[in-house]
Amino acid sequence: MASDYIVGIDLGTTNSLVAYMQGDSPVVIPGEDGLNLVPSVVALDENNQVIVGNAARRYLIETPERAVYSIKRLMGRGLEDIQDELKLFPFQLAEDLQPGEVLRIKIGERTYTPPEISALVLRQLKRNAERFFGAPVSQAVITVPAYFNDAQRQATKDAGRIAGLNVLRLVNEPTAASLAYGLDKNKHGIVVVYDLGGGTFDISILKLHDGIFEVIATNGDTHLGGDDIDNLLIAIALDDIRGDLGLDFRRDARNSGEAVQRVRQAVIEAKIALSSQPMAKLDVDLPGGHKYRREISLEAFEQMIQPIIDRTVGPCKQALKDAGLKPEQIDEVVLVGGSTRIPKVRRLVQDLFGRVPHTDLNPDEVVALGAAVQANILGGGSEITKEMLLLDVTPLSLGIEVAGGVTDKIILRNSTVPASATQYYTTQVDGQTNIAIHVLQGERELARDCRSLARFDLKGVPPMPAGMPRIEVKFLIDANGILRVSAREQRSGKEAEIDVQPSYGLTDEQVENMLLESFDYAEEDFRQRQVIEARREADTILTALAKGKKNPAWQELTSEERRNIDTLEKALLAVKDGDDYHAIREAIDALNQATMHLAELMMDTAVSTALKGKAMNDTDLEEGPQAGHPVAKADFE
Amino acid sequence: MIIPGQGPREATASCWSCGTMRAVHFCSSCGKVQPPVPVDYFSFFGFPRKLNLDAAALEKEFYALSRRLHPDLFAQANPEERAFSLEQSSMLNDAYRTLKDPIKRTEYLLRLEGVELEEQSKQATEKARATGELKKQVVPPDLLEEVFELNMHLEELRTQKKMGEDDPALLEEIGKAKLSLEEKYDALFSELKAEWNQWDKSVDDGTEEDRRKILGKILDVLNRRNYVRNLVRDVNEALE
Numbered sequence: 001m002a003s004d005y006i007v008g009i010d011l012g013t014t015n016s017l018v019a020y021m022q023g024d025s026p027v028v029i030p031g032e033d034g035l036n037l038v039p040s041v042v043a044l045d046e047n048n049q050v051i052v053g054n055a056a057r058r059y060l061i062e063t064p065e066r067a068v069y070s071i072k073r074l075m076g077r078g079l080e081d082i083q084d085e086l087k088l089f090p091f092q093l094a095e096d097l098q099p100g101e102v103l104r105i106k107i108g109e110r111t112y113t114p115p116e117i118s119a120l121v122l123r124q125l126k127r128n129a130e131r132f133f134g135a136p137v138s139q140a141v142i143t144v145p146a147y148f149n150d151a152q153r154q155a156t157k158d159a160g161r162i163a164g165l166n167v168l169r170l171v172n173e174p175t176a177a178s179l180a181y182g183l184d185k186n187k188h189g190i191v192v193v194y195d196l197g198g199g200t201f202d203i204s205i206l207k208l209h210d211g212i213f214e215v216i217a218t219n220g221d222t223h224l225g226g227d228d229i230d231n232l233l234i235a236i237a238l239d240d241i242r243g244d245l246g247l248d249f250r251r252d253a254r255n256s257g258e259a260v261q262r263v264r265q266a267v268i269e270a271k272i273a274l275s276s277q278p279m280a281k282l283d284v285d286l287p288g289g290h291k292y293r294r295e296i297s298l299e300a301f302e303q304m305i306q307p308i309i310d311r312t313v314g315p316c317k318q319a320l321k322d323a324g325l326k327p328e329q330i331d332e333v334v335l336v337g338g339s340t341r342i343p344k345v346r347r348l349v350q351d352l353f354g355r356v357p358h359t360d361l362n363p364d365e366v367v368a369l370g371a372a373v374q375a376n377i378l379g380g381g382s383e384i385t386k387e388m389l390l391l392d393v394t395p396l397s398l399g400i401e402v403a404g405g406v407t408d409k410i411i412l413r414n415s416t417v418p419a420s421a422t423q424y425y426t427t428q429v430d431g432q433t434n435i436a437i438h439v440l441q442g443e444r445e446l447a448r449d450c451r452s453l454a455r456f457d458l459k460g461v462p463p464m465p466a467g468m469p470r471i472e473v474k475f476l477i478d479a480n481g482i483l484r485v486s487a488r489e490q491r492s493g494k495e496a497e498i499d500v501q502p503s504y505g506l507t508d509e510q511v512e513n514m515l516l517e518s519f520d521y522a523e524e525d526f527r528q529r530q531v532i533e534a535r536r537e538a539d540t541i542l543t544a545l546a547k548g549k550k551n552p553a554w555q556e557l558t559s560e561e562r563r564n565i566d567t568l569e570k571a572l573l574a575v576k577d578g579d580d581y582h583a584i585r586e587a588i589d590a591l592n593q594a595t596m597h598l599a600e601l602m603m604d605t606a607v608s609t610a611l612k613g614k615a616m617n618d619t620d621l622e623e624g625p626q627a628g629h630p631v632a633k634a635d636f637e
Numbered sequence: 638m639i640i641p642g643q644g645p646r647e648a649t650a651s652c653w654s655c656g657t658m659r660a661v662h663f664c665s666s667c668g669k670v671q672p673p674v675p676v677d678y679f680s681f682f683g684f685p686r687k688l689n690l691d692a693a694a695l696e697k698e699f700y701a702l703s704r705r706l707h708p709d710l711f712a713q714a715n716p717e718e719r720a721f722s723l724e725q726s727s728m729l730n731d732a733y734r735t736l737k738d739p740i741k742r743t744e745y746l747l748r749l750e751g752v753e754l755e756e757q758s759k760q761a762t763e764k765a766r767a768t769g770e771l772k773k774q775v776v777p778p779d780l781l782e783e784v785f786e787l788n789m790h791l792e793e794l795r796t797q798k799k800m801g802e803d804d805p806a807l808l809e810e811i812g813k814a815k816l817s818l819e820e821k822y823d824a825l826f827s828e829l830k831a832e833w834n835q836w837d838k839s840v841d842d843g844t845e846e847d848r849r850k851i852l853g854k855i856l857d858v859l860n861r862r863n864y865v866r867n868l869v870r871d872v873n874e875a876l877e
Contacts, residue, residue: 168712169709169712209700210700212700212703212704374709377709378709378712378713379712379713380713389703389704389707389709389710390709391703391707415730415734416730416733416734417727417730418708418723418726418727418730419727419730419731419734420724420727420728420731421731476723476724476727477727478708478723479707479708479709479723479726
């Protein structure tokens, strides 16, 4: 079931969105609840049904052990990387987790890898889009923080595949934002995108020129965002609670989940309030009938968060330096991410770049909108995007470990992607047939301080005296910022075989297994959902028709019209409870067509209230037949 | 263990799609994107192998080729064309990155012409430090005295730092030396540009022997320049 819809997805730490290009402008596709933002929260209900988004949020409070949030922080990371995260977030690791294994997180009785949890969020977005289009969606552009490393990007791509999406491109979030920003205007000049989201910070400097969006430099911190502000405020509140009430919830965030989650909710609300008010109240009902109340002034808040937001300064300065630019050479500063609503953050950006940042874009939506623009470009483009081309860079240097544990950098950070490098290797011992190669990502001089991406074994090198073989290894970073490797022994002309073992992440086989399970389910699910929605629509029109028949207008129809309607009504009744979506659909359309005149007459005689202006999902049946097809609310999961 | 770079090879091929003899990146007959052949970066852009390069023209050509070769334009194409586009645009980006930077461009030309640069990069220094190997260092004769004195001062500064002492006179000395080195660094760039002109002229009407001689001079300037750059870096590190 291929479809032509390519959607753009912002898979955020806190919220996720799906958007597409409607004519000349990108628009966000709302969820069933009518809201654009889908909280990146996944929960399992008492029947182990997966709940995603706003509906999952209440589980965070009621049964925190059955819900998980901010999973993006764990994408592409190993057990040893996440010790800090474990102190601050109530992630529960699977008990049987082995060192070196891909992380698995417990939700209720089940365990999931971070890409699977992200895939559940993606699947929800996919469904929202499918519901909106009334057609399956299988292709997407997904955004990632610009400063994501190879493992984090790979994990995101895996999540897409597990969700049944062909990920056409991973786009860096600030770059996506610049696409949305530069869409409607013929923009030229140097643009800085400052993106402080829920869990990640990115800074990107771009040169806009005749529709080319060329990233000159990027920098960031993949563990810096609104979450950090929340955690700081939570820690202060828990301290307070211990002092005032003698209750200690701090020792183990995981065992006092409910209390911590209530405090978390309250500090988030206070943080948001402080973006527009000088004072906010914390008012928390703790378990056991205790109450915690406190006021926070804007001044105190700004003082508390200063050290956190100051951490964005270093990456900004480095990016400017790498770009070879001074702040006064910047033409425009664009703010992205919910945390840029904080007035203190805006002042910091203004001071850094010496200009008032551009704020007329919705910082929560602009990344998804830009992803939709990129999706449109990849789909062949339209009038407005046909001149647009994005030239992005790799955020981190790529290197190889050489003698002495030193990193030999072979592709430097801020190189435009795709980028490649060729290195030649030889053997150190006579007759050696294997060569081990360790690929690293990062800026540090020593291999142990860089991110280990993969270890390769070049196998099948023909036995020769030491130093004789000449093996060409080609490293290629694709447009997604993901590394590919190939190798060839030049003297024998033999393709040396490469075994890539991702240091962190799922093997293709693992992804394949996860994919098959959920993909079968998703396809089946979509078909069933279509049938359910069609049935519901059939019920709506049949009920409306029953009412219409009691209306005086019914008598005004010719007997032939009435007979025709009766026949089509019976036809719909006959197929409605079957599983043939198309049969139901056709019967509905036919009946709709036939009752059009009846609806008009009912309007004319003013027996019914106005039929105009009915909301798409309004299933109120008091109004008689509706001219359009009412789209019923679906109730899957 | 690692041998950088890749020599140029002659590039002729016919279009994979229609079989006609092709232009560098696209078939002149059917317009299909072609697999990259291992041409040098100058030829990739259709430029002569000269060192004076119009940055604006290079950028314009880079944008124009990006608009035709970038993988975004082939998202809906067949896997073969997608692979060609990926290879072509990675080569385009590698070539642009190398040619737009005057020093990288010069070093690239030397390698193309079979001249190996001395290992005086920061990496080589770090590597030497880590492995305890002795690094090849050729001190340019005209700098011998200055370097000798500076190194003594730096050694003194490091000792003082360890003891927690502070000697303004010493700092002033080092500051002066740094300034003089920075001037030298700029002067060397001018010297390099003069050699570029020599090289470009020899491409048009010089003999092979002329060219070898100029390459030797360029190598010499680059080595001295790298040496000075490393000294400035050492001074900055010591002053931190």
